[in-house]
Amino acid sequence: MIFVKSEEEIALMRESNAIVRDCLKFVGERIGAGMTTKDVDALVENFIRASGAEPSCLGYCGYPASACVSVNETVVHGIPSAEQVLREGDIVSVDLCAYKNGFHGDGARTFRIGKVSEEKEKLIRVTEECFFKAIEGLKADTPLYDIGYRVQQHAEANGFSVIRAYTGHGIGREMHEDPAVPNVGHRGTGVRLKAGTVICIEPMIAAGTFRVKVLPDGWTAVTLDGRPAAHYENTVVIREDGVEILTL
Numbered sequence: 334m335i336f337v338k339s340e341e342e343i344a345l346m347r348e349s350n351a352i353v354r355d356c357l358k359f360v361g362e363r364i365g366a367g368m369t370t371k372d373v374d375a376l377v378e379n380f381i382r383a384s385g386a387e388p389s390c391l392g393y394c395g396y397p398a399s400a401c402v403s404v405n406e407t408v409v410h411g412i413p414s415a416e417q418v419l420r421e422g423d424i425v426s427v428d429l430c431a432y433k434n435g436f437h438g439d440g441a442r443t444f445r446i447g448k449v450s451e452e453k454e455k456l457i458r459v460t461e462e463c464f465f466k467a468i469e470g471l472k473a474d475t476p477l478y479d480i481g482y483r484v485q486q487h488a489e490a491n492g493f494s495v496i497r498a499y500t501g502h503g504i505g506r507e508m509h510e511d512p513a514v515p516n517v518g519h520r521g522t523g524v525r526l527k528a529g530t531v532i533c534i535e536p537m538i539a540a541g542t543f544r545v546k547v548l549p550d551g552w553t554a555v556t557l558d559g560r561p562a563a564h565y566e567n568t569v570v571i572r573e574d575g576v577e578i579l580t581l
Protein backbone atom coordinates (compact mmCIF):
# COMPACT_ATOMS: atom_id res chain seq x y z
CA MET A 334 0.00 0.00 0.00
CA ILE A 335 1.18 3.47 -0.88
CA PHE A 336 1.34 5.74 2.17
CA VAL A 337 0.51 9.41 2.35
CA LYS A 338 2.62 11.09 5.04
CA SER A 339 1.38 13.76 7.42
CA GLU A 340 3.23 17.08 7.62
CA GLU A 341 4.59 15.95 11.01
CA GLU A 342 6.02 12.80 9.42
CA ILE A 343 7.41 14.77 6.51
CA ALA A 344 9.14 17.14 8.94
CA LEU A 345 10.92 14.13 10.47
CA MET A 346 11.83 12.82 7.03
CA ARG A 347 13.27 16.23 6.19
CA GLU A 348 15.68 15.71 9.06
CA SER A 349 16.79 12.17 8.07
CA ASN A 350 17.22 13.28 4.48
CA ALA A 351 19.17 16.41 5.41
CA ILE A 352 21.70 14.06 7.02
CA VAL A 353 21.89 12.07 3.78
CA ARG A 354 22.30 15.27 1.74
CA ASP A 355 25.05 16.60 4.01
CA CYS A 356 26.80 13.22 4.13
CA LEU A 357 26.89 12.97 0.33
CA LYS A 358 28.39 16.46 0.18
CA PHE A 359 30.92 15.55 2.90
CA VAL A 360 31.97 12.42 0.97
CA GLY A 361 32.17 14.34 -2.30
CA GLU A 362 34.61 16.80 -0.75
CA ARG A 363 36.92 14.03 0.50
CA ILE A 364 36.77 11.11 -1.92
CA GLY A 365 39.89 10.74 -4.02
CA ALA A 366 42.57 8.53 -5.54
CA GLY A 367 44.36 6.25 -3.08
CA MET A 368 41.38 5.81 -0.79
CA THR A 369 39.80 2.39 -0.52
CA THR A 370 36.06 1.84 -0.86
CA LYS A 371 36.22 0.78 2.80
CA ASP A 372 37.60 4.26 3.66
CA VAL A 373 34.57 5.75 1.92
CA ASP A 374 32.29 3.53 3.99
CA ALA A 375 34.02 4.69 7.19
CA LEU A 376 33.44 8.34 6.23
CA VAL A 377 29.77 7.58 5.73
CA GLU A 378 29.28 5.58 8.91
CA ASN A 379 31.07 8.15 11.08
CA PHE A 380 29.15 11.05 9.57
CA ILE A 381 25.76 9.41 9.98
CA ARG A 382 26.42 8.36 13.59
CA ALA A 383 27.85 11.81 14.47
CA SER A 384 24.56 13.24 13.15
CA GLY A 385 22.60 11.19 15.68
CA ALA A 386 21.32 8.79 13.06
CA GLU A 387 21.94 5.15 12.16
CA PRO A 388 23.14 3.83 8.81
CA SER A 389 20.03 2.04 7.49
CA CYS A 390 21.98 -0.13 5.07
CA LEU A 391 24.12 -1.78 7.76
CA GLY A 392 22.55 -5.18 8.40
CA TYR A 393 19.70 -4.60 5.94
CA CYS A 394 19.00 -8.08 4.54
CA GLY A 395 22.49 -8.93 5.80
CA TYR A 396 24.23 -6.10 3.92
CA PRO A 397 27.62 -5.74 5.66
CA ALA A 398 28.32 -1.97 5.38
CA SER A 399 26.87 1.51 5.85
CA ALA A 400 27.20 2.63 2.24
CA CYS A 401 27.07 1.05 -1.18
CA VAL A 402 30.24 2.06 -3.03
CA SER A 403 30.05 1.07 -6.68
CA VAL A 404 33.06 1.65 -8.96
CA ASN A 405 32.90 1.93 -12.79
CA GLU A 406 31.04 -1.15 -14.13
CA THR A 407 29.43 -1.77 -10.74
CA VAL A 408 25.90 -0.38 -11.01
CA VAL A 409 24.74 -0.61 -7.40
CA HIS A 410 25.33 -2.40 -4.08
CA GLY A 411 29.13 -2.45 -4.32
CA ILE A 412 30.32 -3.80 -0.97
CA PRO A 413 33.12 -1.62 0.46
CA SER A 414 36.47 -3.40 0.60
CA ALA A 415 39.87 -2.64 2.12
CA GLU A 416 41.40 -4.18 -1.03
CA GLN A 417 39.67 -1.91 -3.55
CA VAL A 418 41.68 1.26 -4.12
CA LEU A 419 40.20 4.20 -6.03
CA ARG A 420 42.26 5.40 -8.99
CA GLU A 421 42.35 8.48 -11.18
CA GLY A 422 39.73 8.08 -13.91
CA ASP A 423 37.31 5.96 -11.85
CA ILE A 424 33.71 6.92 -11.29
CA VAL A 425 32.25 5.94 -7.93
CA SER A 426 28.58 5.77 -7.02
CA VAL A 427 27.94 6.24 -3.31
CA ASP A 428 24.46 5.31 -2.08
CA LEU A 429 23.55 5.79 1.56
CA CYS A 430 20.59 5.83 3.93
CA ALA A 431 20.17 7.39 7.37
CA TYR A 432 17.57 6.40 9.98
CA LYS A 433 16.51 8.90 12.62
CA ASN A 434 13.31 9.50 14.63
CA GLY A 435 11.69 6.48 13.02
CA PHE A 436 12.22 7.55 9.40
CA HIS A 437 14.73 6.80 6.67
CA GLY A 438 16.45 9.13 4.22
CA ASP A 439 18.07 7.86 1.02
CA GLY A 440 20.27 9.37 -1.67
CA ALA A 441 23.09 8.59 -4.11
CA ARG A 442 25.65 10.44 -6.20
CA THR A 443 28.29 9.35 -8.70
CA PHE A 444 31.66 11.00 -8.05
CA ARG A 445 34.64 11.42 -10.36
CA ILE A 446 38.14 10.46 -9.21
CA GLY A 447 40.34 13.12 -10.76
CA LYS A 448 39.90 13.52 -14.49
CA VAL A 449 37.62 10.95 -16.11
CA SER A 450 36.95 10.00 -19.74
CA GLU A 451 34.53 12.02 -21.84
CA GLU A 452 32.18 9.06 -21.90
CA LYS A 453 32.09 8.85 -18.09
CA GLU A 454 31.62 12.64 -17.83
CA LYS A 455 28.64 12.45 -20.16
CA LEU A 456 27.25 9.42 -18.34
CA ILE A 457 27.29 11.23 -14.99
CA ARG A 458 25.77 14.37 -16.50
CA VAL A 459 23.00 12.52 -18.33
CA THR A 460 22.17 10.40 -15.27
CA GLU A 461 21.69 13.56 -13.17
CA GLU A 462 19.66 15.14 -15.98
CA CYS A 463 17.44 12.03 -16.03
CA PHE A 464 16.41 12.78 -12.44
CA PHE A 465 15.58 16.39 -13.26
CA LYS A 466 13.66 15.35 -16.38
CA ALA A 467 11.72 12.89 -14.20
CA ILE A 468 10.56 15.59 -11.79
CA GLU A 469 9.64 18.06 -14.55
CA GLY A 470 5.90 18.50 -14.16
CA LEU A 471 5.74 15.79 -11.48
CA LYS A 472 3.03 16.58 -8.93
CA ALA A 473 -0.08 15.14 -7.33
CA ASP A 474 -2.12 13.15 -9.88
CA THR A 475 0.84 12.38 -12.17
CA PRO A 476 0.76 8.74 -13.35
CA LEU A 477 3.62 6.83 -11.70
CA TYR A 478 5.19 5.49 -14.90
CA ASP A 479 5.59 8.99 -16.34
CA ILE A 480 8.75 9.02 -14.20
CA GLY A 481 10.29 6.04 -15.97
CA TYR A 482 9.10 7.29 -19.32
CA ARG A 483 10.97 10.57 -18.86
CA VAL A 484 14.12 8.89 -17.56
CA GLN A 485 14.17 6.40 -20.44
CA GLN A 486 13.54 9.04 -23.10
CA HIS A 487 16.44 11.16 -21.93
CA ALA A 488 18.91 8.32 -21.37
CA GLU A 489 18.22 6.65 -24.70
CA ALA A 490 18.22 9.95 -26.61
CA ASN A 491 21.81 10.27 -25.37
CA GLY A 492 22.80 6.78 -26.50
CA PHE A 493 22.74 5.22 -23.03
CA SER A 494 20.60 2.45 -21.56
CA VAL A 495 18.44 2.27 -18.45
CA ILE A 496 19.04 -0.41 -15.85
CA ARG A 497 15.81 -2.36 -15.37
CA ALA A 498 16.77 -4.83 -12.66
CA TYR A 499 16.61 -2.16 -9.91
CA THR A 500 14.07 0.59 -9.30
CA GLY A 501 13.31 3.55 -7.10
CA HIS A 502 10.81 3.09 -4.29
CA GLY A 503 8.60 4.64 -1.66
CA ILE A 504 10.33 5.43 1.63
CA GLY A 505 9.35 6.29 5.19
CA ARG A 506 9.31 4.12 8.30
CA GLU A 507 10.78 1.45 6.01
CA MET A 508 13.68 2.04 3.63
CA HIS A 509 11.70 0.40 0.84
CA GLU A 510 7.97 1.02 0.71
CA ASP A 511 5.45 0.90 -2.13
CA PRO A 512 5.42 1.87 -4.89
CA ALA A 513 8.35 0.55 -6.91
CA VAL A 514 9.46 3.40 -9.17
CA PRO A 515 10.89 1.97 -12.40
CA ASN A 516 13.20 4.02 -14.59
CA VAL A 517 11.49 2.82 -17.78
CA GLY A 518 7.80 2.97 -18.62
CA HIS A 519 4.88 4.14 -20.70
CA ARG A 520 3.59 7.66 -20.34
CA GLY A 521 0.13 7.98 -18.80
CA THR A 522 0.18 4.60 -17.03
CA GLY A 523 0.46 3.43 -13.44
CA VAL A 524 -1.23 4.70 -10.27
CA ARG A 525 -1.69 8.42 -9.90
CA LEU A 526 0.62 9.72 -7.20
CA LYS A 527 -0.91 11.51 -4.23
CA ALA A 528 0.27 14.62 -2.42
CA GLY A 529 2.22 13.55 0.66
CA THR A 530 3.63 10.35 -0.85
CA VAL A 531 7.41 10.20 -0.46
CA ILE A 532 9.48 8.36 -3.07
CA CYS A 533 13.09 7.86 -4.08
CA ILE A 534 13.73 8.56 -7.74
CA GLU A 535 17.03 6.95 -8.69
CA PRO A 536 18.04 6.62 -12.32
CA MET A 537 20.76 3.99 -12.87
CA ILE A 538 22.13 4.49 -16.36
CA ALA A 539 24.66 2.43 -18.31
CA ALA A 540 26.97 3.40 -21.14
CA GLY A 541 26.39 0.00 -22.81
CA THR A 542 23.98 -2.81 -22.06
CA PHE A 543 21.35 -2.52 -19.32
CA ARG A 544 21.88 -6.18 -18.50
CA VAL A 545 23.52 -6.86 -15.14
CA LYS A 546 24.77 -9.79 -13.14
CA VAL A 547 25.20 -10.10 -9.39
CA LEU A 548 28.62 -11.27 -8.21
CA PRO A 549 28.99 -14.31 -5.92
CA ASP A 550 28.97 -11.99 -2.86
CA GLY A 551 25.22 -11.80 -3.47
CA TRP A 552 25.12 -7.99 -3.74
CA THR A 553 27.54 -6.38 -6.20
CA ALA A 554 25.65 -5.74 -9.45
CA VAL A 555 27.87 -5.20 -12.49
CA THR A 556 27.05 -4.52 -16.13
CA LEU A 557 27.33 -7.67 -18.27
CA ASP A 558 29.53 -5.87 -20.82
CA GLY A 559 31.80 -4.31 -18.21
CA ARG A 560 31.06 -0.78 -19.41
CA PRO A 561 30.48 1.92 -16.77
CA ALA A 562 27.21 2.89 -15.08
CA ALA A 563 26.13 5.86 -12.98
CA HIS A 564 23.51 6.41 -10.28
CA TYR A 565 21.79 9.54 -8.99
CA GLU A 566 19.11 9.44 -6.31
CA ASN A 567 17.02 11.88 -4.33
CA THR A 568 14.12 11.47 -1.93
CA VAL A 569 11.16 13.64 -2.93
CA VAL A 570 7.74 14.50 -1.50
CA ILE A 571 4.89 14.70 -4.00
CA ARG A 572 3.08 18.03 -3.52
CA GLU A 573 -0.11 19.46 -5.04
CA ASP A 574 1.92 21.76 -7.25
CA GLY A 575 5.25 19.95 -7.73
CA VAL A 576 7.82 18.08 -5.64
CA GLU A 577 9.83 18.93 -2.57
CA ILE A 578 13.32 17.43 -2.86
CA LEU A 579 14.57 16.39 0.59
CA THR A 580 18.16 15.47 -0.32
CA LEU A 581 19.28 18.59 -2.22
Ligand code: MF3
Binds near residue numbers: 390401410439440
Ligand atom coordinates in the same frame (compact mmCIF):
# COMPACT_ATOMS: atom_id res chain seq x y z
N1 MF3 B 1 20.06 2.78 -0.72
C1 MF3 B 1 19.62 1.73 -1.62
C2 MF3 B 1 18.41 2.19 -2.34
O1 MF3 B 1 18.51 3.17 -2.99
C3 MF3 B 1 19.42 0.45 -0.91
C4 MF3 B 1 20.68 -0.14 -0.53
S1 MF3 B 1 20.50 -1.81 -0.31
C5 MF3 B 1 21.39 -2.08 1.10
O2 MF3 B 1 17.36 1.63 -2.30
F1 MF3 B 1 21.37 -3.30 1.34
F2 MF3 B 1 22.56 -1.60 0.97
F3 MF3 B 1 20.81 -1.42 2.07
Ligand code: CO
Binds near residue numbers: 502566
Ligand atom coordinates in the same frame (compact mmCIF):
# COMPACT_ATOMS: atom_id res chain seq x y z
CO1 CO C 1 16.89 4.15 -2.90
